[in-house]
Amino acid sequence: MEDTPVKIVVYHCRNLRLFKDGEQKIFCRQWPGLTMVSIPCSGKIEAHHLLKTMAGGAQGVLVLACSEKACQYLEGSSRSRKRVDYARLWLEKVGISAERLDFVRIPPMDRVALENLLREFLSKIQSLEALPAIAKA
C-alpha cells in the first residue's frame, strides 16, 4: 500500500487564483496521487459530485473556497459549505469516515496555505484505514 500514492481530489475555486497558466500541472507532479480541479465557483460543487468522486476511487476530497465575503457569486461559498456537510452526512450513512471529505476557506493566491493544508489532509487520510479499491466492471 505504501507504494501506491493516496488518491486525493481537490476542487478549488478559480477565484482563489492559486495557479497561473500551466502552473497547476507542475504543482501536481510534486504531489503524487493528487488531482486538482479548478471550478468557476465552489458553489458549483454539489453532494452528488463529491460522492461520485469518492465512489470513483478517491481516498479523500477537499473543497477549497473563498471566504464568504469574498465570494464573487455572493452565496457560492456559503452554499458549498452546506453541500459538503450534506455529502459528509451521506458518507456517514454508508459507514465511511466523514473526515475523508473536507471544506476549507483559504486566502486567495496563498500557495503556502495550500501546501500546509495538503500535508495535513494527506496525513489524516493516511491515518485512516484505506478504502477497498473498486474493481472495474
Place this chain on the structure above:
Amino acid sequence: MIVATLKEIDEIRKMIDRYDSVLVVGCDSCVAECAAGGARETMLLASALKLSYLKDHMNPTITEAVIDRQCVDDFIDQIADQVPEHDAILSLGCGAGVQALARVYSDKAIIPALNTLFIGETQSRGVWQENCLGCGSCKLGYFGAVCPVARCSKKLMNGPCGGSKGGRCEVNPEIPCGWDLIIRRLNALGELDRLTEYVPPVDWSTSHSGGPRKVVREDQQP
C-alpha cells in the same frame, strides 16, 4: 408536484442486496424539483450505494439512468435497452413511477428508493409544503384558495378547532393552522361572509374513499 424524500440507505440495501446488478433510475420531473429523485440524486444514491458496497467488500453492478417521467410509457421505453442487463430496477420515481415501471417491465423486480409523501408546492428554496389531498372535488373557491382538507390536520370544514394558537396547529407548532390562513385570506379579500354558512358533510366518494380512481378520455386515446 409530487413531493418525496429518499429512503435511508440501509432500507434500500435490505431490498436490493439480493441482486447482482441494479439499474438506478431517476425521474427528472416532480421528484427532481423536490431534490429527491432527479439526475443529481440519482448520481448521489448510485455513488453512495457503490461506496456502501465497497465498504462491505461487495461489488454489484450499479448503473445510472435518468428519464424525464417515470409515469409515462414514452419515457419509460427509453431505458428498454438497459433493463434486460440488470436483475432489478431501483426507482427514484414516486409511487406512480415505480408502479408504471413494474407494469411496463413486468418480469423485472422494481424497488422504490423514495418515500412518496404528498402533492405540494416549493414554498421557498428547500421547503416543500403539502397543500392538496386530491379529494376529487375542489372547494378552494370557497376557502380563499387555502384547502381545509389538506391544510387543517383534522380536515375541518366549518372553522378552526379549539387548538389553534397564534396561527399554529395544536398538532405541532411547526404546522401553520390552515384555518388561520383561510380566515386571513378571506378577511384580506373582504369575503369572510363565505365562512358563516354551514358546510355540510363532504362527499368523500370522489376521493380515494371511493376506491382507486381512474380518468378515461376517449378523445385522448389513439
Place this chain on the structure above:
Amino acid sequence: MKTESNLEKVLASGRFAVTAECGPPKGSDTAILMEKAKSLLGHIDAVNVTDNQTAIVRMSSIAACSILKNMGHEPILQMVTRDRNRIALQSDIFGAYALGISNVLCLTGDHQSFGNQKQAVGVFDLDSIQLLKTVKDMRDEEKIIGGESIQGAPKMFIGAAANPFADPVDWRVIRLAKKVNAGADFIQTQCIFNMDQFKKFMNQAVDMGLTEKTYILAGITPFKSVGMAKYMSDKVAGMDIPDELIRRMAGVPKEKQADEGIKIAVEFIQQFREIKGIAGIHVMAIEWEHKVPEILELAGLTSERQN
C-alpha cells in the same frame, strides 16, 4: 321541551345547572368508574362521559354512559369525530339513545398525535358542527345523512363545545354562532382561566342573541397544584392561563396548593353567576372527581339544588 333530557328540564326551569366530567378507565374495570361516579351522584344535574379524551384509549363512552345511567346519573355522551366515520357515528347515536342516553356533546376531538395511539388513522369524516347538525336532523327531521328516514328518532338534547381563547380570537364567537345555528341546545366551554377574555366573549354572544337560543355552561377546572397549572398552560391544547393565576398558586406552600386551587375555582364560579347569559357550570376535575361536591358546597350551589 325537545327531549326527555333531565338536563334540558333543569336549564329550561332557569335553575343554575351543574354538570361535571367523568373519564372512563383505561380498561374494563367498572368498579373504578362507579367509584368516581358515586362521589358525583346527587350533586350534579348531568355527568359528561369523555370519549377517549386526548386520544388515549379508554372504555367506550357509550358503555360508561349506560353504566352511569343505571347508577341513577343523567349522562351526557361525548362523541368525537376523530375515531368514527358517519356510519359509526349515526349508528352509535341510535344505540346510545336506545340505551336511554338522552344528551350528547358533539366534538371533533384532540388530534390522535396527542394520545397513546399516535400511528392511528384520523377519521375526521365529519367535523363537530356536521355531527351536531346530523344529530339534530335525526331528531327533528327523523332523517339520517342523505335524507333516508329512520325508525325511531333519537330525541337527544344536543350540546357542543366552545373555546373562547383559541385563535383567531375574533372568530370564536362566529364559530359559536355556527354551532348554535346548526342546532346546539347547550354549550359547554373550555376551562375558563382568563376571565377578562371570557367576559368579552360572553358580551359578544349576548349581543348576537346567541344566549337566547342556547344555554351556555362555563367550564371550570380546579388546579391541584402549581405543577398542574403550569402543565396545562404549556402542554394542553387550547388553554389560556394568565401568569397571575400561576403566581397565585406558586405563592402558597405545597400542602396548601390544593386548597388554593379549590378556592380559585369557587371564586370563578361565583363570578360566572354574575355574567349575563351563563346558564350553569361544567366542572372538569380531572382525576379529582371526589372534590366536586366540596367545590359546589363552597360555591353555595348545593343548598340551591336541594331547595
